[in-house]
Amino acid sequence: MKRRVEQSVLGLLASRRSIRRFRKSSMSEEVLGMIVESGQSAPSYFQAYSIIWLRSDRLVEAVYDVCGSESIKQASAVLLICLDFNRLSVFAETVSPEHFLKLDTYPAETLLSVFELGLVVENMVIASEALGYGTLLLDCGIYECERLSALLKLPTGVIPMILLLIGEKDETPPPRPRWPLQNIIHIDGYKPVTVEEARKYIENADQILSTENYLKKYANFSGTYPEYLAEQLRADKEIKQSYAALSAFLRKQGIKV
Ligand SMILES: Cc1cc2nc3c(=O)[nH]c(=O)nc-3n(C[C@H](O)[C@H](O)[C@H](O)COP(=O)(O)O)c2cc1C
Numbered sequence: 001m002k003r004r005v006e007q008s009v010l011g012l013l014a015s016r017r018s019i020r021r022f023r024k025s026s027m028s029e030e031v032l033g034m035i036v037e038s039g040q041s042a043p044s045y046f047q048a049y050s051i052i053w054l055r056s057d058r059l060v061e062a063v064y065d066v067c068g069s070e071s072i073k074q075a076s077a078v079l080l081i082c083l084d085f086n087r088l089s090v091f092a093e094t095v096s097p098e099h100f101l102k103l104d105t106y107p108a109e110t111l112l113s114v115f116e117l118g119l120v121v122e123n124m125v126i127a128s129e130a131l132g133y134g135t136l137l138l139d140c141g142i143y144e145c146e147r148l149s150a151l152l153k154l155p156t157g158v159i160p161m162i163l164l165l166i167g168e169k170d171e172t173p174p175p176r177p178r179w180p181l182q183n184i185i186h187i188d189g190y191k192p193v194t195v196e197e198a199r200k201y202i203e204n205a206d207q208i209l210s211t212e213n214y215l216k217k218y219a220n221f222s223g224t225y226p227e228y229l230a231e232q233l234r235a236d237k238e239i240k241q242s243y244a245a246l247s248a249f250l251r252k253q254g255i256k257v
Pocket residue numbers: 016017018019020136137138139140173175176218
């Protein structure tokens with residue numbers, strides 16, 4: 001059984017890691033096409049997504065200037081995965097002039113479209129693994145959506161969500177922490193996590209990440225994982241202002257929840 005799992009899709013899923021160091025090489029259109037088609041094979045809803053392949057050195061450099069991750073310059077393919085309510089509105093208009101995108105809110109469709117985009121991206125991640133490539137997701141797609149949108153002159157309704165890097169692995173990282181199954185699977189109801197369990201999880205994660213010197217290596221952060229988390233989760237005035245601007249931009253672009 002163990003051997004069968006190692007060689008199967010389950011083995012591939014279990015051994016996948018985020019790769020942040022790539023060996024520079026190019027990717028053919030054929031290989032990229034296979035990966036994107038695998039993405040499209042995911043269960044589909046409105047297919048309200050588009051994938052922008054940043055092929056020119058000039059654009060990759062410009063995206064690096066916005067996002068600041070060295071891995072961007074090493075990747076074989078840099079893909080900006082966007083929510084696409086632009087194509088969706090043409091599609092809906094073709095069917096009927098009175099469609100939901102004209103309402104003031106359409107929360108379910110928005111959330112389900114983001115969910116669908118996630119399925120597509122994960123399929124692309126697994127397809128890349130199957131072809132021997134490593135991948136990295138970067139959240140700067142959404143945090144910097146306004147600047148990326150201006151850089152690429154994206155029309156209304158096309159909203160950057162995630163930057164997906166695909167490349168030749170130049171590192172073999174160990175497994176990263178996950179919550180124990182008992183906090184994820186709830187049987188016949190819901191059991192809230194206790195503060196003690198949360199503390200235990202954070203301590204355990206700190207230990208796992210420190211063995212690979214994770215925070216220093218990838219975030220140039222010298223403190224502990226709880227200290228890093230506190231910095232990431234802070235809610236100060238500066239963050240509030242930038243989130244208000246981000247929300248206004250997203251709303252203007254059609255993210256209406
Ligand atoms: C929505 C999302 C956004 C992410 N954004 C970033 C990012 O901006 N930078 C980064 O280094 N890793 C990013 N990651 C990767 C996670 O840090 C990584 O998956 C996690 O640490 C677990 O490691 P593993 O993928 O090796 O299991 C992101 C992952 C997800 C799901």
